[in-house]
Amino acid sequence: MAAVQIRRFRDDDAEAVKEIFTLGMSEHVPSSFLHLxxxxxxQMLLMCVFCALMTSSRSFLLPVLAVTLxxxxxxxxxxxxxxxxxxxSLRMDLxxxxxxxxxxxxxxxxxxxVDGRVVGTAACLPNQDAPACLELKRMSVRRSHRGAGIATALCRTVADFTRDRGYAAVVLFTSVVQTDAQRLYERLGYEKxxxxxxPELAAKITNFTLFEYRLDLQKGGKSE
Incomplete structure (x- = not known):
């Protein structure tokens, strides 16, 4: 793969950034459905519906159809x-x-x-709940360019920026279904x-859990 350049955002990157974000978030729908x-x-709801309809209708097709729906x-x-x-997100910060x-x-x-094409993004800003920390946000890499160390390079760029600005740590939030991201952050020294x-109702129904991670820059983090 050609050399990767990490640079600051320019206005003409906006559409590529929105595309990367949209595609990256959409990838989590199947894993989130499996999580549900x-x-x-x-499982209890599906079983109860199936058994109730099976008993009342004495038909196999109806409960199967109901569960499918x-x-x-x-x-x-x-x-x-x-x-x-x-x-x-597209209406607000992006x-x-x-x-x-x-x-x-x-x-x-x-x-x-890479080769003049935007393939990854990352950002940071002060964390509202922890004034001594910057928060890593909008981390995403195109599927076609994963596994080449781009996410690691972006994370290090954020950490270096945070250290240079005199902050004590980087914090971030990721979800229960983003297992690759969790492994990346833990490998780089982030601690859950x-x-x-x-808190949203739909997320409560699906038990959609978020994890907060912190990289204490005074500890240095891991280089590999």
């Missing part, structure tokens, strides 16, 4: 959650990257470029500090 199916309440509805619910988040990330001293947005269910 593994939840005991979901419930599964289709659950898949749509998961897709709705992600699409709502994508739409909200609609004004320059204004949100590039004007203040302690925030920034970077892109990873908290986990919680997203």
């Amino acid at each position: 199916l593994k939840q005991p309440p979901t 419930l599964l289709a509805g659950a898949r749509q619910l998961v897709a709705y959650i992600f699409n709502s988040y994508i739409d909200a 609609n004004d990257i320059g204004g949100v990330y590039m004007r203040a001293r302690d925030s920034c947005f970077w892109v990873a470029e 500090t908290r986990e919680f269910v997203v």
Whole structure:
């Protein structure tokens, strides 16, 4: 693969950034649906519906059809959650990257470029709940360019920026279904500090858990 250049965001990167974000988030729909199916309440509901209809109708086809419709509805619910988040993000910070990330001293947005094409993104800004920390956000790499160390390079860029600005740590949030991201952060020295269910009703129904990670820069982090 050609050399990767990590550089600051320019206005003409906006559409590529939005595309990478949208594609990256959409990839989590299947794994999130599988996560929902593994939840005991979901399995109990499907079993109860199947058994109740099987008993009352004395037909095998009706309960199978009902369970199939419930599964289709659950898949749509998961897709709705992600699409709502994508739409909200595209309307908010990703609609004004320059204004949100590039004007203040302690925030920034970077892109990873290969052969003139933007293939990855990362950003940071002050964390509202931890004034001594910057928060890593919008980390994403095109599927076609994963496994080449681009995400690692972006993470290190954020860590270096945070250290240069005099902050004590980098914090970030990732979800229960983003297992590759979790492994990456842990390999780079991030420690899981908290986990919680997203407060929105749809997320509570699906038991969609977020993890908070922290990289203490005074410890240095791992280089590999």
